[in-house]
Amino acid sequence: MEEKFSVSVRELMAYVYRTGSIDNRFRSSTSLTEGTMIHQEVQNEYKESDEKEVYLEHSFMEEGVTIHLQGRSDGILTTEEGPVIDEIKSTSMEIDELTEETHPVYWAQAKGYAFMYAIRHDLEEVKVQLTYVQKQTKEKKRYKKSYTLVDLEMFMDGVIKEYVSYARILLHIREQKNQSIPDLEFPFLQYRKGQKKLAGSVYRTIQEKRDLFAQAPTGIGKTISTLFPAIKTMVLGETERIFYLTAKTITRTTAEEALMKLEESGLILRSVTLTAKDKICFQQETICQPDYCEYADGYYDRINGAIIDILMNETQLTRPVIEEYARKHKVCPFEYSLDLTDVVDIIIGDYNYIFDPRVSLKRLLPENKKKTALLIDESHNLVERAREMFSASIYANEFQKASEEIAEEDEKLYQAAHAVYLDLIKIKEENRAHEFMIDEVPGELEENLERFINRGERYLKGENEEERSEKLLDLYFSAQNFLKIHQLVDDHYRLIISKDNGDLTLRLYCLDPSKVLSDTTKAFRSSVFFSATLSPFGYYMDMLGGKKEDYVLQLPSPYDTSQIDLMVSPLSTRYRSREHTADRLAELLYDQVVNYPGNHLFFFPSYHYMDLVFRRFQKHENVEAVAQEQGMDEERREDFLNQFVSGGHLAGFAVLGGVFSEGVDLRGDRLNGVAVIGIGLAPRSFEKELIKEYFTENGKNGYDYAYVYPGMNKVLQAGGRLIRSEEDRGAIQLIDDRFLSSKYKRLFPEDWGNYRIIK
Secondary structure, three states, rough: OEEEEEEEHHHHHHOOOOOHHHHHHHHHOOHHHHHHHHHHHHOOOOOOOOOEEEEEEEEEEEEEEEEEEEEEEEEEEOOEEEEEEEEEEEOOHHHEEEOOOOOHHHHHHHHHHHHHHHHHHHHOOOEEEEEEOOOOOEEEEEEEEEEEEHHHHHHHHHHHHHHHHHHHHHHHHHHHHHHOOOOOOOOOOOOOOOOOHHHHHHHHHHHHHOEEEEOOOOOHHHHHHHHHHHHHHHOOOOOOOEEEOOHHHHHHHHHHHHHHHHHHHOOOOOOEOOOHHHHHHHOOOOOOOHHHHHHHHHHHHHHHHHHHHHHHHEEEEEHHHHHHHHHHHHHOOHHHHHHHHOOOOEEEEOHHHHHHOOOOOOOOOOOHHEEEEEEEEEEEHHHHHHHHHHEEEEEHHHHHHHHHHHOOOOOHHHHHHHHHHHHHHHHOOOOOOOEEEEEOOOOOHHHHHHHHHHHHHHHHHOOOOOHHHHHHHHHHHHHHHHHHHHHOOOOOOOEEEEOOOEEEEEEEEEOOHHHHHHHOOOOOOOOEEEEEOOOOOOHHHHHHOOOOOOOEOOOOOOOOOHHHEEEEOOOOHHHHHHHHHHHHHHHHHHHHHHHOOOOOEEEEOOOHHHHOOOOOOHHOOOOOEEEEEOOHHHHHHHHHHOOOOOOEEEEEEEEOEEEOOOOOOOOOHHHEEEEEEEEOOOOOOOOHHHHHHHHHHOOOOOOHHHHHHHHHHHHHHHOOOOOOOOOOEEEEEEEEEHHHHHHHHOOOOOOOOEEEOOO
């Protein structure tokens, strides 16, 4: 039976021409948006008779497989010598460093387009041009070659022959997926209350290329209820890939467990879990250089074999699996996982792989995004994460130190770094306030930052001694990211100058991430935002870039209000009252432990406040107590949670909004009570006040947007640690007099409706 496989020119040549360096530090930082702008600038210079973005296709028959090649040529230029295929590439390299043979894969892509164009127009010869554009200076350099159709046919014949065995593997795993999905059933005997409605809403949303905002109670089974229907839409042939995005490692584990459950029900597809480079790196230091790391040295010689091996033998490419095969084939595990995202069906990873301009997957081409669905778990977290991802800062003292360190080694780099320092000091001299805003980044500062990046890249690439290179590395990336974020700056931003401990900071601060989030998600087929706490809905839809036509789903709690004994203790937890009320607070917590035997978690707004009460609580020697420590690593966090055993009697003290107040699943008798101290308000700050002013000016309740809603979300998340199933029972104590005001009571979830006041 004839088998058909479609591949783009870029994907084909990327596989056959696995060349280059995996030194991530100096990979081109040009984003797809920047690249598109550069392409358009070149294309705008075309003559009227020239064509741009020309779609081309051709089918090859090889060993019983039909390989359908397709893609868009950047330009077809009309010249007296005949048509010229123009391939436009942006580069961070200096123009004078480029040679004709710097990037063989670029010539290969251009030759692929040239072959298809020559076949379509019955040409015996065609010319190919590489147009390089230096992304900072916009300086151009062009190389041109001429190929006969015979040359191109021989070239493509060799490429297709090399690719066909890989295509067979991809066809095989695609066939496995397509055969297993139609008969796939929900992996549990019955749906929980509300679960079927959530699954149906996700299916319809993706099918109709819409977006969905869903609030589903804790314990309903949100992960399986979103993954299962999303996978079922793959039968339609329009969804080829799913990203399951989350902010926390524990939630990624839950997604892996859901896929394992579906696999037990007959599903066969490939998924990969992405792990941060510094966590998965095999070396003591994350230095991606061949002379330092054996897994980087010769990576491209071994990666194709490593990909084929793991695809043929594994389905869930989790961190341990990737590490096993990376060691076997001696390839960098982080780069390995990224290369696998091109061929798997589901990618599980952090928000930043889609949203963060610094680390998002540039390999996601527009045509791939249109067939990709995003499942965004615990999406209430994305608001603050997006503010962080879309903001950037530079520090005057860092440039001063850098200029001093390299003054005798690189005069031009010294001058560039010192110029940035002087530009920042100049801003400082114009205003003596501790914190203030400026209207725009001065043009000379922007130019000097670009000069520093260009010179810094040359310096860092040319260094032989790693220690000297590492001095400038962080600063190089900070400057690079600053200019990247600067391209996004509009009315949603404020430019803040702050002076602290003799240093000066210039911060591009994103007040409202909704526009950038919306611009990002609209490129994808569909986005599903879901969480147990998307309340109030209007706030989260505003902040996450929601639109009027988006679907909205609010599921009621499946749990009975009798499962929770909700108490409100009107004790002041304001900063000025803490010393005075600490003894009474410790007694309230002790009473809760006594009245509800078992394990308890108490959440405080700060480590200092937690320690203050923890010391007083410890006078009750009949109760074992443990406190969260600052900077706990994953192993230490696991140790903390493992102390909460069924039938135990432990009082755990933790920080509100920290790692233990979200995503922690202590079912049954592992947790019998929760107390939340304070209403979760962030301290007043210059930036928070700017957020308040911004939303007030835009017709919203600025105070609620800046303080109340984010704070109350922390409270709801912490309270949500208690009831995880229909069998769970326990107590929740909210300790703060402000919880009794109407502003906060209206934000209580339905199952918190019946509460009693503790005097």
